[in-house]
Amino acid sequence: xxxxxxxxxxxxxxxxxxxxxxxxxxxxxxxxxxxxxxxxxxxxxxxxxxxxxxxxxxxxxxxxxxxxxxxxxxxxxxxxxxxxxxxxxxxxxxxxxxxxxxxxxxxxxxxxxxxxxxxxxxxxxxxxxxxxxxxxxxxxxxxxxxxxxxxxxxxxxxxxxxxxxxxxxxxxxxxxxxxxxxxxxxxxxxxxxxxxxxxxxxxxxxxxxxxxxxxxxxxxxxxxxxxxxxxxxxxxxxxxxxxxxxxxxxxxxxxxxxxxxxxxxxxxxxxxxxxxxxxxxxxxxxxxxxxxxxxxxxxxxxxxxxxxxxxxxxxxxxxxxxxxxxxxxxxxxxxxxxxxxxxxxxxxxxxxxxxxxxxxxxxxxxxxxxxxxxxxxxxxxxxxxxxxxxxxxxxxxxxxxxxxxxxxxxxxxxxxxxxxxxxxxxxxxxxxxxxxxxxxxxxxxxxxxxxxxxxxxxxxxxxxxxxxxxxxxxx
Numbered sequence: 001x002x003x004x005x006x007x008x009x010x011x012x013x014x015x016x017x018x019x020x021x022x023x024x025x026x027x028x029x030x031x032x033x034x035x036x037x038x039x040x041x042x043x044x045x046x047x048x049x050x051x052x053x054x055x056x057x058x059x060x061x062x063x064x065x066x067x068x069x070x071x072x073x074x075x076x077x078x079x080x081x082x083x084x085x086x087x088x089x090x091x092x093x094x095x096x097x098x099x100x101x102x103x104x105x106x107x108x109x110x111x112x113x114x115x116x117x118x119x120x121x122x123x124x125x126x127x128x129x130x131x132x133x134x135x136x137x138x139x140x141x142x143x144x145x146x147x148x149x150x151x152x153x154x155x156x157x158x159x160x161x162x163x164x165x166x167x168x169x170x171x172x173x174x175x176x177x178x179x180x181x182x183x184x185x186x187x188x189x190x191x192x193x194x195x196x197x198x199x200x201x202x203x204x205x206x207x208x209x210x211x212x213x214x215x216x217x218x219x220x221x222x223x224x225x226x227x228x229x230x231x232x233x234x235x236x237x238x239x240x241x242x243x244x245x246x247x248x249x250x251x252x253x254x255x256x257x258x259x260x261x262x263x264x265x266x267x268x269x270x271x272x273x274x275x276x277x278x279x280x281x282x283x284x285x286x287x288x289x290x291x292x293x294x295x296x297x298x299x300x301x302x303x304x305x306x307x308x309x310x311x312x313x314x315x316x317x318x319x320x321x322x323x324x325x326x327x328x329x330x331x332x333x334x335x336x337x338x339x340x341x342x343x344x345x346x347x348x349x350x351x352x353x354x355x356x357x358x359x360x361x362x363x364x365x366x367x368x369x370x371x372x373x374x375x376x377x378x379x380x381x382x383x384x385x386x387x388x389x390x391x392x393x394x395x396x397x398x399x400x401x402x403x404x405x406x407x408x409x410x411x412x413x414x415x416x417x418x419x420x421x422x423x424x425x426x427x428x429x430x431x432x433x434x435x436x437x438x439x440x441x442x443x444x445x446x447x448x449x450x451x452x453x454x455x456x457x458x459x460x461x462x463x464x465x466x467x468x469x470x471x472x473x474x475x
Contacts, residue, residue, distance in 0.1 A: 001150040001238070005154070005169055008092075008146060009155035010131065011146075019080050020072075030072065032049070033073045055067055092131070098243050131144075144165070153188055157186065181207065184209055186206065252273040259338060267324060288319075288347055289309050289347035291322040291344070292305070292326075292344040293342070294342035296338070298336065384427065390410060
């Protein structure tokens with residue numbers, strides 16, 4: 001640990017839901033849920049008003065409806081979240097050139113590399129308060145929790161203590177006593193599976209972890225993880241703030257409203273997903289050597305298959321062919337019913353290389369791609385999603401409250417207008433059009449930032465998939 005508290009962690013409060021409340025005056029102070037709206041959707045973010053009813057991220061949307069039927073359930077607007085995130089990151093870069101975004105809504109800052117000179121507890125609290133105020137001003141009212149500590153672990157812990165909308169500073173020398181009584185899940189890298197293994201050993205708190213026999217931890221977790229946890233339990237964390245986290249993978253997943261048990265139905269979906277990940281790969285300036293196919297069965301069991309090429313590619317057609325070949329190899333699994341399909345790329349290089357791999361014989365009839373059935377993760381032309389921005393030539397801008405049976409209900413308001421009137425119109429009204437739908441889809445395809453590219457982050461460390469494509473799965 002550092003001798004002074006010089007690492008700051010900022011976490012935006014209920015980020016997706018807060019952006020929706022900011023932009024939709026009629027939802028301010030009311031329960032709001034953002035996530036997948038299909039039958040298998042999950043909650044991405046619940047506002048604090050919704051959390052009072054027991055709602056939380058990664059909960060099934062059906063359970064959320066049961067607990068809080070009066071909430072506004074929205075599908076999400078990635079372009080708005082990304083724009084707000086850019087504003088926040090710009091504020092943090094005024095504090096230091098070393099800013100490490102973990103996801104759209106949180107980041108670490110190395111204050112020691114910036115202009116800060118007052119590292120006293122009072123000075124750091126004042127700095128954190130100024131940062132929160134500037135975030136609120138720049139983003140039009142979004143709140144953040146800010147923590148400062150002597151390591152990444154302590155800074156993150158401090159921001160958790162500060163939630164919601166607060167500031168906390170963990171002073172050097174107090175760390176060991178502070179973390180002793182915390183559950184093992186508070187330790188970085190301890191997820192549900194690791195926590196379950198530790199609990200089988202009778203290790204439930206950080207203090208318990210300190211007393212564990214090294215041999216026990218090594219046998220249960222492996223030598224690398226055991227050594228890491230032993231150090232973190234003693235507050236020893238020398239990880240640096242890394243402003244250029246390496247992109248490790250890019251992926252796209254579809255969760256189906258009903259299980260699919262035919263290869264022919266999945267083929268055109270693979271072509272679409274392969275084209276999407278290839279486009280994101282090209283935008284990143286990389287080439288990929290490994291193509292991965294991910295299948296989740298009706299019983300929730302997951303299966304992944306990969307093929308590593310001798311060369312590195314960014315071609316839609318090559319990625320599609322390899323993914324199709326992997327799918328055909330798993331045809332016996334498809335017959336059991338598929339609830340989730342994903343295509344991923346990894347093994348990145350900066351230069352293209354000749355793709356010297358065996359000829360892939362599984363090819364797709366391209367005429368079938370456009371005729372492919374829609375899945376929950378795709379937006380259809382003329383189909384409106386709850387929360388989507390729209391504009392009417394006569395009535396002005398607004399957002400979709402709900403749609404169905406050829407009609408769409410819209411609340412006509414903006415962030416600056418105050419609560420507006422509600423109108424129900426024909427879905428094919430020629431004066432009605434979606435705003436930034438194409439931009440939403442483009443941003444969604446590009447949304448691999450830190451969280452999507454390097455692992456989980458959008459759902460508090462849990463790997464979760466929303467029906468509307470808002471997920472950040474770890475490959």
